[in-house]
Amino acid sequence: MIGKIIKAQKEIYYVLANDESYMCKARGVFRNQNIKPLVGDNVEFEIREDNKGYINNILERKNEIKRPNIANIDQILYFVTIKNPSLNLFNIDKYLAMCEYINIDVAIILSKKDLAEEKDLEFIRMYENIGYKLIFIDNYNDFPKDKIMNLLKGKTSAVSGSSGVGKSTFLSNLVDYDIEIGSISEKSKRGKNTTRHIEIFNLGKNTNIFDTPGFDSFDLDFIDDEKNLKYCFKEFDNKSCKFNNCNHINEPKCKVKDDLLNGYISKTRYENYLTLFDDIKRRREKW
Ligand SMILES: Nc1nc2c(ncn2[C@@H]2O[C@H](COP(=O)(O)OP(=O)(O)O)[C@@H](O)[C@H]2O)c(=O)[nH]1
Ligand SMILES: [Mg+2]
Ligand SMILES: [Zn+2]
Structure with missing residues (x-):
């Protein structure tokens, strides 16, 4: 069977195929070759008599990002806010440049628009003029679900952006799942020994979104020249x-x-x- 790894925890991989999730182990050959299956990988796997799943082969990756280490991303949703936390234009431009460099589509999600002034929102429209998709959201009072679903449809997307910009709240608007929102700092989370696993949520046929708790943003290899x-x-x-x-x-x-x-x-x-x-x-x- 062919499926997609949607979650990895220790040595167990959860593989989604035909709306069903299978718990699989990676075959020893991978370890010998020093290849690690990643969340986002499309894999060939089999279910043996003992009802255990085994990943036999990893299909060719479209791309791979290091931190978090995930594969086959179609687009990044890059979250920014005008206030709480305040906007940092240098970080935005650097991030967008990195996405261009590794050739991953990026859409800008201006979150917490309820906290922003009209003139600041107008200013951000500059990115739309340059050619970036730009969506304004207010996670609590004005969540444009149709627009977002349109953007996500048929793709594997990853959310990214600084801590506190509303990524988890955004995801909780999309998936029926208990996602930890705000208040607890990443540091104290770690202190509590929370497992830091990477997970994909399935939102329909070929439509997936990554939640990457504990990561503020992608750490991409940057341009050498x-x-x-x-x-x-x-x-x-x-x-x-x-x-x-x-x-x-x-x-x-x-x-x-x-x-x-x-x-x-x-x-x-x-x-x-x-x-x-x-x-x-x-x-x-x-x-
Ligand atoms: N005013 C306002 N607050 C928001 C919005 N979205 C999230 N928040 C709050 O911002 C804080 C951080 O949100 P969270 O989703 O945990 O951010 P994350 O660190 O990017 O995952 C929480 O206190 C949320 O309740 C929004 O659209 N407007
Ligand atoms: Mg979060
Ligand atoms: Zn010139």
């Missing part, structure tokens, strides 16, 4: 700068800088680009 950063800012694409390999910094006849002056490119985005460019460069030169 600053010259590749320009490809990670969507709005810099297809600009007819004088030089093909223009980094949009000091080069003459740069379209990106023209657009910056004309207000077509956001000043904060451009400044964050420069900061990231320098960060990557400095790190590379230190090697």
Whole structure:
């Protein structure tokens, strides 16, 4: 049979196939080859006479993320808030750049819109203009379930974003399951020895969403050469700068800088680009 690993706890993998979840162990061959099945993996498995399941083969992965270590993600829902916690534009731009770099679709979920002022919400629309999907939510009073289900349909999505932005509350609006919300800090949770397992919730045919308790955000390998950063800012694409390999910094006849002056490119985005460019460069030169 073929199924998807939806949960891993110790050495037991829960594999979902035809709406049924099977408890499986990984065959020894994996350990010998140093391959570990991941949540999100599509696998071939069999149920033996003793009613135990065994994973025989892992199908090819579309992608893999390290922390949390999960596979086959179609899109990330990146949660941000204007207030509680307050917005950090640099972190957003860095995160979006990382998603571009590893080529994973990302949708921005502006959570706690009830705490935001209209002008701040307007400002965030800039990301929509650049080409990102953007959804405003209020988890308690105005949860756009249809819009969200539309976004999730037929895909495996992972929620991401700082602690306290409303990810768990969001998930509890979607799944019929007891999800721990707020108040208890990640630290005290760990103190209580809560198992930190990664789990996928199934929301319908081929529609899954990851809950990753204990992780604030994905820790992605970042760009090794600053010259590749320009490809990670969507709005810099297809600009007819004088030089093909223009980094949009000091080069003459740069379209990106023209657009910056004309207000077509956001000043904060451009400044964050420069900061990231320098960060990557400095790190590379230190090697
Ligand atoms: N005002 C407001 N508070 C929210 C909203 N969503 C979640 N919260 C609160 O924000 C806190 C953190 O939420 P939680 O879902 O645990 O965030 P997580 O750390 O991202 O999983 C909790 O106290 C929630 O009750 C929202 O849309 N509006
Ligand atoms: Mg949470
Ligand atoms: Zn340029």
